[in-house]
Amino acid sequence: MKSGIATLIDPQALMSALHAFAIIMAGGLLLLFIALVLQKTVLERRRRDEEYAFERLRAHLVSDDDSPPELEPGHAAHRRALSRAMAHLDRRGSTVPAPAPTAVREALVLHLQDDARHAHWGRRTAALEALGRLRRDSLWPFFIDFADREPDKRVFGAAITAAAKLCRSADHLRELAVLLVAKPALSRSFNESVLHRAIDTLLHRMPDEAGHDAVAGFVAALPKGHPLLADAISAASRCKSRGVLAPAQRLCSDPRTTLPVRLTALRAIGRLQPDHPLLESALRDLAWEVRAVAAGHLRSPRAGAMEGLRNALRDRNFHVRRNAAAALADLGDGGRTVLREMMGCDDRFARDASRAALGTEEAVRG
Amino acid sequence: MADAIGNFIVAFQLFVLGYFALINLAYVAVMLYAFRTVNSGTAASVDADQLGTRLAEANLRPVSVLIPAYNEHHTILHTTESVLAAEYPEFEVLVIDDGSSDDTLQRLVAHFEAEPVVTNVRRCLQHEEVLGTWRSARHPNLLLVSKRNGGKADALNTGIEYARFPLVCTIDADSLLESDALLRLGQQFSYDNKLVAVGGTVRVLNGCRVEGSRITEVRAPRGIVECVQAAEYTRSFLAGRVAWHTFRSLLIISGTFGLFRKDMLLAVGGYRKTVGEDMELVVRLHRHCIDNRIPYEVGFVPEPVCWTQVPRDLRSLLHQRNRWQRGLFDSLWSNRIMFLNPKYGVIGMLGFPYFVFIELLGPIVEFVGYAGFLFLALMGWVSGPIAALFFAVAVLFGMGLNAAAVLIDNLILHRYPRIGDALRIALSGSLEFLGLRQLITVERLIGTFQVTASHWGKIRRHAIRD
Numbered sequence: 001m002k003s004g005i006a007t008l009i010d011p012q013a014l015m016s017a018l019h020a021f022a023i024i025m026a027g028g029l030l031l032l033f034i035a036l037v038l039q040k041t042v043l044e045r046r047r048r049d050e051e052y053a054f055e056r057l058r059a060h061l062v063s064d065d066d067s068p069p070e071l072e073p074g075h076a077a078h079r080r081a082l083s084r085a086m087a088h089l090d091r092r093g094s095t096v097p098a099p100a101p102t103a104v105r106e107a108l109v110l111h112l113q114d115d116a117r118h119a120h121w122g123r124r125t126a127a128l129e130a131l132g133r134l135r136r137d138s139l140w141p142f143f144i145d146f147a148d149r150e151p152d153k154r155v156f157g158a159a160i161t162a163a164a165k166l167c168r169s170a171d172h173l174r175e176l177a178v179l180l181v182a183k184p185a186l187s188r189s190f191n192e193s194v195l196h197r198a199i200d201t202l203l204h205r206m207p208d209e210a211g212h213d214a215v216a217g218f219v220a221a222l223p224k225g226h227p228l229l230a231d232a233i234s235a236a237s238r239c240k241s242r243g244v245l246a247p248a249q250r251l252c253s254d255p256r257t258t259l260p261v262r263l264t265a266l267r268a269i270g271r272l273q274p275d276h277p278l279l280e281s282a283l284r285d286l287a288w289e290v291r292a293v294a295a296g297h298l299r300s301p302r303a304g305a306m307e308g309l310r311n312a313l314r315d316r317n318f319h320v321r322r323n324a325a326a327a328l329a330d331l332g333d334g335g336r337t338v339l340r341e342m343m344g345c346d347d348r349f350a351r352d353a354s355r356a357a358l359g360t361e362e363a364v365r366g
Numbered sequence: 367m368a369d370a371i372g373n374f375i376v377a378f379q380l381f382v383l384g385y386f387a388l389i390n391l392a393y394v395a396v397m398l399y400a401f402r403t404v405n406s407g408t409a410a411s412v413d414a415d416q417l418g419t420r421l422a423e424a425n426l427r428p429v430s431v432l433i434p435a436y437n438e439h440h441t442i443l444h445t446t447e448s449v450l451a452a453e454y455p456e457f458e459v460l461v462i463d464d465g466s467s468d469d470t471l472q473r474l475v476a477h478f479e480a481e482p483v484v485t486n487v488r489r490c491l492q493h494e495e496v497l498g499t500w501r502s503a504r505h506p507n508l509l510l511v512s513k514r515n516g517g518k519a520d521a522l523n524t525g526i527e528y529a530r531f532p533l534v535c536t537i538d539a540d541s542l543l544e545s546d547a548l549l550r551l552g553q554q555f556s557y558d559n560k561l562v563a564v565g566g567t568v569r570v571l572n573g574c575r576v577e578g579s580r581i582t583e584v585r586a587p588r589g590i591v592e593c594v595q596a597a598e599y600t601r602s603f604l605a606g607r608v609a610w611h612t613f614r615s616l617l618i619i620s621g622t623f624g625l626f627r628k629d630m631l632l633a634v635g636g637y638r639k640t641v642g643e644d645m646e647l648v649v650r651l652h653r654h655c656i657d658n659r660i661p662y663e664v665g666f667v668p669e670p671v672c673w674t675q676v677p678r679d680l681r682s683l684l685h686q687r688n689r690w691q692r693g694l695f696d697s698l699w700s701n702r703i704m705f706l707n708p709k710y711g712v713i714g715m716l717g718f719p720y721f722v723f724i725e726l727l728g729p730i731v732e733f734v735g736y737a738g739f740l741f742l743a744l745m746g747w748v749s750g751p752i753a754a755l756f757f758a759v760a761v762l763f764g765m766g767l768n769a770a771a772v773l774i775d776n777l778i779l780h781r782y783p784r785i786g787d788a789l790r791i792a793l794s795g796s797l798e799f800l801g802l803r804q805l806i807t808v809e810r811l812i813g814t815f816q817v818t819a820s821h822w823g824k825i826r827r828h829a830i831r832d
Binding site for chain 2: 019
């Protein structure tokens, strides 16, 4: 019974091959189990090392002792302990004044900078975040240069976030914007968060009007179609920077403005001045998105605004109706009276929106 | 005639050996690739301090967490509490009671002091009628939705409609979410503009110490059936998902823990009513984005963990695997246009065929291999020692892959701190290949021929004990 393809398999050879395979597999399996035991033992020792180093470094950093701590720069556990200890120092510093920089701490900053450049990405971001918490202006060029060269977006994110905490001028904002535009893979919400942090820092550090002027100048200098325009407007309005009101108004009134930027500008106006007349007129816009944003932000007891919101309850778009109902519910007795009146109207959708706004309001309050 | 039989027997042996070699080479390749990726990419070193900073600093998009529940009175309170304890700047939790016949809804209403509320949502997906909504007085971000029974997909579609936020996270009602899991998953959307969906790791809750809704100590399960699943989940999530994500061909995000962009869920019409709704949705997301030329990413991150209860008894496990096989078949069949279709790029030419040839047809070939070799050995047409040795090699190979997965998991993520637990999972998990895998293969084979059945399968649930 051995012809055709049957000649392809030699039973003896197959037997030997399978036998060899089985031995290799069994040996491999045994090695894997031994490796598992060794690995757990090593990992446990490393964890204990790190905890010990962390406790020592933490105590050392908050003391006035200027002697060098026992730190082996090449030891991974010590590096991690250092990042954690620096973070701890910063938190302590947020309630109690942090100790003045000493030669030791300067040396530790150098260690962290080295970590940020050469370690595994998790430790690199940890080092950058630890450095960012120190809020040292002298580190600005380091962060900017670092972010400029960094190909890994997670590490880039950590570097630019750390830089944003040191923002002191409109020039700094522009530098950050250039870097953000150069990394299109990062999302808009990330870009907005970086700008938000930078503007917030700038407003805290600059004298009142000068800060708002710097922000306004930065936003106004961004050309139409700039990928960060909407993020900048949104971030500035979140920081309650009044300087952005004028550019936002200009963008809203300009018919050439794209819809996403217009929506952002309208939201910014809503955040800064919820009774702005532009929000009232936006309730009559052709785009439902604009009407929905306007209805969501308008908070004015003026008769015209109330009438606009009442009409918005009959809008053909669900989101406009819902936002208008929520706005009226938020406007106190006057608004709730309008909602109760609308519950008797002939428009089923308006009745639904009014009932939901009143029902939610009453149930949560109850 | 004798020649023909001889040729057939040898051809059969060659086919089985070839398939065995192919499947195991694929597993080894996936494992090695995943090890490389996880080792260089994981942020396990990111500790609580860092996450705290990110929580305070990040401009994370708000998330609506959906928990579909059907007769989950044993676990639903723990699950909901664990989600409510998540560290995330802005989120809401929606528990959708899918017409439970037990007291799931009553327990929720009483425990969270929920009051009936009137809600106004835009009807945009197909689902059964909603009977009422309640909002918790203790947690204003918790909404309970009661609806007529329509299945998990139906409940999730209801949840999507009620979700207010741009990201939607789905969590099973018998799971506990780690407090930083949502944060670790949500921040992926800040890093990547094109991300439409991202999955996290699911691990076995059985055996862990739980206090309130938090896991205080990660321990290995006690039973062999559970340990086998712990090893299997490790292998599947750490190796399979990581590698397929890197190949841009991830076809499944577990329904137990996944985060999606709500606009994309609405664009594809939400979940389809099938027993494998999680995989079907992800395959359809790929298809939709490629058909409409939308730049997109479907991601996987190994660090965020959702701990889930797995079946304790063999019968429940077999029912579950039967359902998974039916779901796999249905997902692949309903999107068969992607199979070996160059239009779908690497998914059509690599990911989809892998799932067809290795995952879907695997049980059939495996069963035919076992049964065929047994039959040939009994008939004396194949040498008994060769058949036994082949079986031994197959079992040892599986054990080796299993142990390697546990080793990699401990090396990089080390979620099981005790050496005894890691060893127990590696050892008990290896026993899978001595009988349990064969049983599961038979059940999956049966499932393949029951594709028209839509029943969920009976799985015994247990309370999560403190």
